[in-house]
Ligand SMILES: [Zn+2]
């Protein structure tokens with residue numbers, strides 16, 4: 001059963017504290033309850049007797065627009081100035097709401113103020129880090145400078161070349177496959193696993209643990225509602241409590257097996273062109289040549305490959321080598337003076353011709 005609890009208020013006019021909420025005026029100075037009045041309860045709750053309780057918790061006090069006094073919900077005229085209720089709007093709850101808003105506004109303004117101070121601090125931080133930023137920029141510039149391309153006076157110290165002819169031979173080879181290609185001569189065949197099929201074997205019963213929430217009694221706590229008339233209403237609230245319950249169920253699960261599928265594999269001999277050897281030549285002579293030796297009856301040429309290398313020594317004794325086209329290789333003599341451009345240890349230009 002709900003009970004009515006006695007509320008209290010403080011007089012802002014004379015500082016008198018703990019005045020009964022049932023007193024519309026301060027017991028010390030006679031100042032009426034006003035817009036700033038907020039009711040509270042004492043640690044030890046005091047309940048109104050049944051008869052008195054019947055008069056409370058029926059409606060919040062209304063606020064007089066003229067003098068700000070709080071008046072009982074059923075008062076027709078203001079206790080402070082005698083003004084008519086009809087000419088007033090707003091009540092105790094609205095007063096509390098307004099007070100809350102004002103407090104929030106104040107808090108926001110304070111936060112903005114401290115926020116501004118923080119952003120000023122941050123600017124100071126950037127200024128402090130400036131030497132570090134300049135240092136890093138300098139380091140990057142030094143690295144870029146040391147990696148830039150450099151020019152050298154040099155001379156051709158060596159010329160070399162390599163040439164190679166790939167030779168294929170028509171030969172009998174042994175192979176196996178699920179089909180015999182044209183020209184294949186089968187000498188054996190076997191039943192072998194071609195692939196596996198996934199097949200349903202059977203069902204098995206497994207126990208699966210599950211959980212569910214179930215009600216487990218009630219928690220009771222007491223709530224107090226500010227009636228806005230100098231009293232509070234006490235009532236008990238019950239909230240259900242839950243616990244997790246575990247249980248097992250049986251489930252049927254399919255079990256699969258891998259079944260090998262056999263097929264006939266053919267083993268056969270067949271004639272094919274396959275890489276057999278290479279005819280290599282190399283040297284540092286001025287005139288490169290191919291190894292044009294006669295091929296065997298069952299052989300054929302399958303491609304040619306050639307590489308031309310130039311080596312240089314700079315006036316300071318550093319050596320560089322680079323692969324070039326034959327025309328360019330032909331155009332330079334050993335001992336000839338050249339201008340090199342080198343970057344990251346590689347030759348980029350020779351006598352103004354861009355390499356790579
Ligand atoms: Zn007072």
Ligand SMILES: [Zn+2]
Pocket residue numbers: 064065066067068069078079080081082083
């Ligand atoms: Zn009034």
